[in-house]
Amino acid sequence: SPILMWFRRDLRLGDHEALTAACRSGHPVIPVFIHDEIVESLGAAPKMRLGLSVSDLGKRISEKGARLVLRRGKAIDVLRDLISETGAETVYWSRLYDPETRERDTSLKSALKDDGISVESFGGHVLFEPWTVETKTGGFYKVYTPMWKSVRDRDVPNDLSAPSKIDGPENWPDSDDLATWDMAGPMQRGAEILTSYCTVGEEAASDRLGAFVAHRIADYAKNRDLPAVDGTSGLSENLTYGEISPRRCWHAGMRALHDGKSDAEVFLKELVWREFAYHLAYHTPRITTDNWREDWDSFPWKTDERLSEVKAWKQGRTGIKFVDAAMREMYVTGTMHNRGRMIVASYLTKHLMCHWKIGLNWFADCLIDWDPCSNAMGWQWSAGSGPDATPYFRVFNPVTQLDKFDKDRTYTNRWIAEGQSDPSETARAYFEMIPQRWKMAADDAYPDPIVGPDEGRQQALDAYENRDF
Ligand code: FAD
Secondary structure (H helix, E strand, O other): OEEEEEOOOOOOOOHHHHHHOOOOHOOOOOEEEOOOOOHHOOOHHHHOOOOOOOHHHHHHHHHHHOOEEEEEEEEHHHHHHHHHHOOEEEEEEOOOOHHHHHHHHHHHHHHHOOOOOOOEEEOOOOOOHHHHHHOOOOOOOOHHHHHHHHHHHOOOOOOOOOOOOOOOOOOOOOOOOOOHHHOOOOOOOOHHHHHHOOOOHHHHHHHHHHHHHHHHHHHHHOOOOOOOOOOOOOOHHHHHOOOOOOOOOOOHHHHHHOOOOOHHHHHHHHHHHHHHHHHHHHHHHHOOOOOOOHHHHOOOOOOOOOOHHHHHHHHHOOOHHHEEEEHHHHHHHHOOOOHHHHHHHHHHHHHHHOOHOOOHHHHHHOOOOOHHHHHHHHHHHHHOOOOOOOOOOOOOHHHHHHHHHHHOOOOHHHHHOOOOOOHHHHHHHHHOOOOOHHHOOOOOOOOOOOOOOHHHHHHHHHHHHOOOO
């Protein structure tokens, strides 16, 4: 009987434990992707980007002599339909660690088992399973640096190569046509521009890793902080859909380190920040929805999305150039430089005193590298409510940060059209994408700061001083 190989955020063929096991089993393999309840709830940019990835995976699977069966509906219903249509007795998938998926998978697994179906989940989305990394006294790491020290010398299994062919069943079940899913939704022209910034699929991800290691990893420690410089790997977009495995990235980093490129260690450390995010979400699922430190529940953050300062923040017209440039970069490209993420998050939660969840949700709508665990950790880290977080009283000054990290204003000029006689294509693209109801034009005057750096800092510090915990 066939095995249903259910692809989710593991949209690759190489270094894929579950697929390799399915192909080695001797049973026919039916690769499946489901537009399920979790896909349904994705934000606009990640959903569009996921559609591109599914399309690429479908092509790669057909090159291996098989098909990617596409179905839409609640995962349990679709799997049961496929089981009865194909006679499959086994379902394989790669494990995910965000609370929403875990909860769904747990109940799905027990429902299928009750039906007499064998379900097997595999690793591969993280380097180290969350239950395998423990402090000396037991329990998970709540602080990053000791976790890094405990894993840096661990053996990480070597890459599994992609199967040379995938043997499917004699009769294939019906498949939806991906185009009918309309993954780009109402984005239209926006989707076209956003797509031009995407680097999609397994082969492109692998090339990206290769180029990064060959040309940029040697200066990564210095350049990774400069938003105008293409100094980082850009791999978060691929890692989040599993177009490349973290293990391949790890081994590439290790090889570079052994070749004498000492900055590669900083890259390896970043990969472990990703692990830290997954491990935290696994052990404390509330990190994706609630203050990780519960005492922050009483902090007087503003929660009303309709506030004018929230709108200004989302629209990139706070009058603070670093913030606005970064927000526009995200709107156009679906990614934002890490320095930008820290600055805009600090500005929203400290200068504007708005709840981090407002930012978390906006990022979930706009980021093509949206990741439920890294996003939650990033927001709670920035807001001060998370584990190993930057203290709330450490308020980034978005003006001095600009002098430090974008001295010649290359980055802000790239994204802010107002005030420039001949704005760059990127700065103009923003105005092509935003909704008309925002009533913004490239030749508007650039706004004055809605909350200035010093004023906002003082407000935030006062609120912190007067907190009741
Ligand atoms: P590189 O610098 O090349 O780093 C290599 C890889 O390490 C990245 O691809 C990523 O997988 C991982 N990594 C690097 N920094 C972090 C970090 N701080 N936390 C977790 N993993 C990290 N990252 C996401 O992948 N998805 C998100 O939704 C996300 N939201 C964020 C929200 C906020 C408020 C903040 C402050 C950070 C967020 N990050 C998120 C982390 C980080 O900004 C991105 O991973 C990074 O900018 C991606 O660029 P890169 O691939 O070029 O990274």
